[in-house]
Amino acid sequence: MTFQNASAAGPDRRRWIALAVVLTASFMDLVDATIVNIAIPSIQEDTGASFGAIQWITAGYALAFAIGLVTGGRLGDIYGRKRVFLLGMGGFTVASLLCGIAADPAMLVGSRVLQGAMAALMVPQVLSIIHVTFPAEERGKVFGMFGAVAGLGAVSGPMIGALLTEWDLFGLAWRPIFLINLPVGIAGLILGRRFISESTAPDALRLDLRGVLLATAGLLMLLYPITMGHENDWPAWGFVSMAASLPVFAAFVAYQKRKQRADGSPLVELTLFRVKSFAAGIGVQLAFSTGLGIFFLVWTLYMQLGLGWSALHAGLTGLPFSLGCSVAAGMSVQKLTPRFGRKVLHGGAVMMVSGALLYLAASDRYGTEISTWQMALPLTLLGAGMGLVFAPLTNAVLSGVPRRHAGSASGLINTTNQLGMALGLGLVSVVFFGAMDEPTAPQEVGPAFAGAFENAMWWVIAILGVVYALLFALPKHNPAEEPEPAAEAEPEQKEELVTV
Structure with a gap:
């Protein structure tokens, strides 16, 4: 039916x-x-x-x-x-x-x-x-x-x-x-x-099969060497592969432009990147997701392999993060963003940096003796900051996109989010394992993991700084408060089912 x-x-x-x-x-x-x-x-x-x-x-x-x-x-x-x-x-x-x-x-x-x-x-x-x-x-x-x-x-x-x-x-x-x-x-x-x-x-x-193949090839050529480089002692082929991914991505963009002119069915709607808020928002999404990809994996490795905690102990330790994220996300969308607009996202980035700095201070002070309670405040700030950024981000990114392209834009945002996570997980070999001194005795394992965790957290802080700067390109106010021109309303409604 x-x-x-x-x-x-x-x-x-x-x-x-x-x-x-x-x-x-x-x-x-x-x-x-x-x-x-x-x-x-x-x-x-x-x-x-x-x-x-x-x-x-x-x-x-x-x-x-x-x-x-x-x-x-x-x-x-x-x-x-x-x-x-x-x-x-x-x-x-x-x-x-x-x-x-x-x-x-x-x-x-x-x-x-x-x-x-x-x-x-x-x-x-x-x-x-x-x-x-x-x-x-x-x-x-x-x-x-x-x-x-x-x-x-x-x-x-x-x-x-x-x-x-x-x-x-x-x-x-x-x-x-x-x-x-x-x-x-x-x-x-x-x-x-x-x-x-x-x-x-x-x-x-129609499905753009050549676009799919070019995008897949470029991503694998970039991400595979990043992920496997440390384990293979950074072989020359890895750097060649990463360098070669750039012309593959260039070929993908050129093909998408030609595909748009030929039959209007590219895999990616490149005209969306002419919208300043969308282009900047994609950058925010990519950077933010990359930082999260790094944090979540190294945090788990640090607690379980470095500190020797059980899976349940580590899972319960993450509750302040989860609760902070859930509460802040609800408040940001329903109450804060309609009133303060883009400042909410900036506040979230600052809150995450504050949480990361507190975490670094606690890790440096207590070392491998750190407890769940000493992580609670940093994790609450990190989770609340994530909720303030992540929940209203999609609406902010889409605010300047014509409604007839909202479906394509949403798909690109979701794709960028997943790519950022994959890139962050791949970078763990560089920012975490690459910074770890090889432990030669059991008592050296904990300090080695703690040191690598602290190095990775500085990378996360740097990425959050990039996120903070890119947020200035997003609209200042809640897009829901900015009405669409009446002349465009009718044709956009006709295309809604096509773009969803």
């Missing part, structure tokens, strides 16, 4: 079950993006994975997800959102099974890459399915529910991972963090097939 038919006969009463299915899928993806970090020591102990393999277990998911997001959204427009969503969910479930039964690090890395690729098919369809399933008067409430589930997924991933790892269900150690997806995925497939209505975008653009 299409959206048009549903509108004529009134809203489909089954839409709430469809909503539950797509929100569960979104939750599952967000949990899997963060659940692995907390289980890294258990994975390393069980499989003998090298630090390079550990980075790829996290970065491989983020990279495959980032590369596939734009393509996944386009495939849903062309072949049907329900069809592509179910394909992605089925593939995600199979990949989770392969992760859970992985016999060695190579199989786990490959399964994580597959899992990220399948998430890239599944996740872009969520907002599109919501849009075509619910009438306009209900979408505000539904998108609010989507935001709440997204926040819950991002916050609860480390805690779920800690509990499952600590419980050691059936003697499986870390494996239940992936196997838990199997019953959820199977239920989602059964219910989704029955209750989600099919829809496609009218006049859907």
Whole structure:
């Protein structure tokens, strides 16, 4: 049943079950993006994975997800959102099974890459399915529910991972963090097939396969050497590969321009970068996500491998961060940003820098004797600052973009976020492992990890400084307060379904 038919006969009463299915899928993806970090020591102990393999277990998911997001959204427009969503969910479930039964690090890395690729098919369809399933008067409430589930997924991933790892269900150690997806995925497939209505975008653009290949090649040529360089003692081929990625990206941009002139169906809408706030916002998103990618991984390694804490201890230590982020995100969108505009994002960046500096001071003072309570204030400031920046950032970036391009712009923002995370995870080999003195005795392990953590935190602070500077290019006030010209309202409404 299409959206048009549903509108004529009134809203489909089954839409709430469809909503539950797509929100569960979104939750599952967000949990899997963060659940692995907390289980890294258990994975390393069980499989003998090298630090390079550990980075790829996290970065491989983020990279495959980032590369596939734009393509996944386009495939849903062309072949049907329900069809592509179910394909992605089925593939995600199979990949989770392969992760859970992985016999060695190579199989786990490959399964994580597959899992990220399948998430890239599944996740872009969520907002599109919501849009075509619910009438306009209900979408505000539904998108609010989507935001709440997204926040819950991002916050609860480390805690779920800690509990499952600590419980050691059936003697499986870390494996239940992936196997838990199997019953959820199977239920989602059964219910989704029955209750989600099919829809496609009218006049859907064709898939730009050459653009996909060029973008994928360039990203792999850049990120693979960064991730594996330290473990391989920075071989010459790595620097050659990184240098060669630049002409590949240049060829991608040139091809996208030619594709736009030829048939109007490029993979990336380059005209969006003519909007100052959007171009700067993409820079903010990339830098901010890179800093987060560095912080989350090195923080976990520092607590569990450096300080010797259990997964549950580390997970509970992160609660101040999670609570601070959740509270600040809600306040920033509902109360602060409408009144203070861009100053809220600047305040968030300053708050994160303050938290990072306090963390450095505590680590330097207490060393390996640092306690959870001594981390509480720095983590609260870091989490609250993240909530103040991340929650209102998308609206600020989109404020100068014509509504007819809002869907394409949103896809680029999500892709940039994932690319930043992948880049940050890759840079861990440089800013963390590259700064670590090789411990020669057990008592040297803790100080070595603490020193590397402090070095990585200075990098995070520097990146936050770049974020603070780039924020000045964003609009000063809440975009919701700036009305669109009346003349543009009508044509933009006509294109809304196409761009979602």
